[in-house]
Amino acid sequence: xxPQRVTLITLGVDDxxxxxxxxxxxxxxxxxxxxEEVVFYQIHGAVLGLFGRDALAKDQxxxxxxxxxxxxxxxxxxxxxxxxxxxxxxAVAAGATALKAPEKVFWGGYSGYYADPDGHVWELAMNxxxxxxxxxSLTLPEQA
Amino acid sequence: xxPQRVTLITLGVDDxxxxxxxxxxxxxxxxxxxxEEVVFYQIHGAVLGLFGRDALAKDQxxxxxxxxxxxxxxxxxxxxxxxxxxxxxxAVAAGATALKAPEKVFWGGYSGYYADPDGHVWELAMNxxxxxxxxxSLTLPEQA
Numbered sequence: 598x599x600p601q602r603v604t605l606i607t608l609g610v611d612d613x614x615x616x617x618x619x620x621x622x623x624x625x626x627x628x629x630x631x632x633e634e635v636v637f638y639q640i641h642g643a644v645l646g647l648f649g650r651d652a653l654a655k656d657q658x659x660x661x662x663x664x665x666x667x668x669x670x671x672x673x674x675x676x677x678x679x680x681x682x683x684x685x686x687x688a689v690a691a692g693a694t695a696l697k698a699p700e701k702v703f704w705g706g707y708s709g710y711y712a713d714p715d716g717h718v719w720e721l722a723m724n725x726x727x728x729x730x731x732x733x734s735l736t737l738p739e740q741a
Numbered sequence: 742x743x744p745q746r747v748t749l750i751t752l753g754v755d756d757x758x759x760x761x762x763x764x765x766x767x768x769x770x771x772x773x774x775x776x777e778e779v780v781f782y783q784i785h786g787a788v789l790g791l792f793g794r795d796a797l798a799k800d801q802x803x804x805x806x807x808x809x810x811x812x813x814x815x816x817x818x819x820x821x822x823x824x825x826x827x828x829x830x831x832a833v834a835a836g837a838t839a840l841k842a843p844e845k846v847f848w849g850g851y852s853g854y855y856a857d858p859d860g861h862v863w864e865l866a867m868n869x870x871x872x873x874x875x876x877x878s879l880t881l882p883e884q885a
Contacts, residue, residue, distance in 0.1 A: 598767075598827050598828055598831045599767040599769070599817070599828045599832065601768075602784050602877045602878075603787070603789060603817065604785075604817060604818040604873070604877070605815075605816035605864070605866075606813065606814070607814045609811075609812035609813070624742060624743055624745075626745065628881045632848075639745065639880065639881050640745055640746050641786040641787065642786040642787075642879065643878065644871075645747060656841075656852075656854070657840050657862060657864075658854055659841075662811065664809070664811035665810050665811050665812055666808075666810075666813060667753075667798075667801070667807075667809050668797065668860075669752055670801070672747070672749035672750070673743070673746060673748060674749060687742045688743065697800075697801060720749070720751070730786075733744055733748070734746075734748070734787065
């Protein structure tokens, strides 16, 4: 009834142009769309969208609510520490708020965190136990 | 440098057992993992994880911070309105907070929202312009 899947991740933002510029600075290409009030990016097997935060609250059926960020983090996994460092530097150069510079972490990998202009938290990680497929997708190994 | 992808979505939760029970009631199957402080679910080409909210704040390099929810929504797309209604009813029966019962929306689809036990917002939607692949993945059409 409820499939184990996520087909769309929507980030509520205060200034769509600012957010679009931020993700453009990371090298992301928006999908051509006839709608001006939303931006969509194709990700692996799913879509990431940017939408006005107030409009999102209204869409959720709670107009005027203050929507929070931080407790939902989005991670990008990489094959090497160097790639993590590069992506982290690129994000900070694009105006991200540095939260934690990439470092070796207790679970045996390498990870850093930044927040986008609206406080949406991204993790950049290299997990030696989670190899990525050639297309960049991630399938959990038999023994996680 | 920064690939257009999301390989891991982590939800910070206050009570891992409660959250695990909620997602089990939706029919989700956790991946076997040797770690007790985290729960992973395989989703299409990526992973969704549950992790203690305080531990997540610490991991992000801001121990003691209060992490918010709501501005990042996760959506599940379906092929029919009936499937949306069924999944919504299942979530509410499992203890979700109803935010907006599924209804026809301005962009031509059908959508509802609920919040999980920690306030993470899920959208359930049928978008006639976004057909799903047989494997449940979503690729944006040429003209969105």
